[in-house]
Amino acid sequence: MRHTRPTIGGVTLYRHLLTSLMLLFLLAGCGEETTQDPTDSTVKTNTEDIQEEETHEQGVPEMEPSETDNEAKNESDENTKSNGKALSDLKVHFIDAGQADATLFQFQDGEEKYTILYDTGDWRGNDVVHYLSSQGVAEIDVLAISHPDADHIGQMEEIVGTYDVGEVWMTGNESTSDTFQGAMEAVLASDAGYEEPRAGDEYAVGPMEIDVLYPASITGNSNEESLSLKFTYGDMEFLFTGDAEKDGEQYMMNSGTSVEADILQLGHHGSDTSSDPSFIDAVDPEVAVYSAGEGNSYGHPSPEVVSLIQDRNSDLYGTDIHGTIVITTDGQEYRIATREDGTISPESTDDAEPSSSEDTEKAKDVAESGNGQDATDGCVNINEASKEAVQEIIHIGPERADELIELRPYQSVDGLDKINGIGPARVDDIKEEGKACA
Incomplete structure (x- = not known):
């Protein structure tokens, strides 16, 4: 069912009847109020370099030293049409936020510009905030948070306090952390709407269509119940699953909504708690991207997942190797620019992987706590x-x-x-x- 409520700021959205009182209730359930998080950045950033090198004709940062061109599955000489008009370029920035996640979507329809942000990086840095500034972000139409872990919701408070945000999307799962409490207080103090999407919901943000794949309901298992979204722009499809694990992937496959996508952000930083082989086969991505910190102590991405993607002849990119990754598409063809050149190769399993029980425990800790x-x-x-x-x-x-x-x-x-x-x-x-x- 497609929501068709009135358009506000060019975004067609269905708003749940969630009021400020309900936000206050969420905050009340977070335990006693404590001090704010530090804001000094301890995460590697390359924001200033990217801003200085933004010289390409289509606005893609020229990221030294390589840029590759690819074609989407459906080759055609004509651009995909939206309301009788050719689609403008969509830029999807997989921001290098260390051992954290943040992805920026930028596109426009005529004179109307649109911005979507999926996750906000880690609480210990301000690299995502700086990157938004470097890309000329003026306002955010939709701020979607996969789940309330500190490495996904980390800079939300500052972002909501800095930018006019049209809608905040969250699952409704809570956390007692200072990071979560500060983020919810920022939403309450802002003019942003609040939405809790559920599997089967559909939205349109200008020419961008968004299908909600997961969750159908919540039980408090915030990591597993990550907000999973499929973004469709012309013929191009992007799939994001946050830290959803294999049970969640199975649900998505059985939901009746196609999970097939051209570009897949690998779940849980490329951990083997996600990316079930059957799910990867169902998505059948041309390109897989993961976000992980260089030299992280959790073994992300898992060598098993790296081999899985490579065995299926999908191109693999990671922020730990390539830095910020920008995919630009007109809805049919796409090209990829990276900050750094590099090859992702699976290491020896005997040398690189801990025992399966230890690896599972580490992955669980990453989901619950942020990373480090x-x-x-x-x-x-x-x-x-x-x-x-x-x-x-x-x-x-x-x-x-x-x-x-x-x-x-x-x-x-x-x-x-x-x-x-x-x-x-x-x-x-x-x-x-x-x-x-x-």
């Missing part, structure tokens, strides 16, 4: 360490480890007093032990 090293300068970093690692801290067992991860980020070790059963005396014990740091 287990330790910094010999200490256990409570903002980045895995569930297993934080249990090395005195008074932190499995249940408290889960809560510690859920409550991230922390300004200091003193913030651990938010965990049930950890009071001032136990915080003093933790500080005296000297293992924990933030």
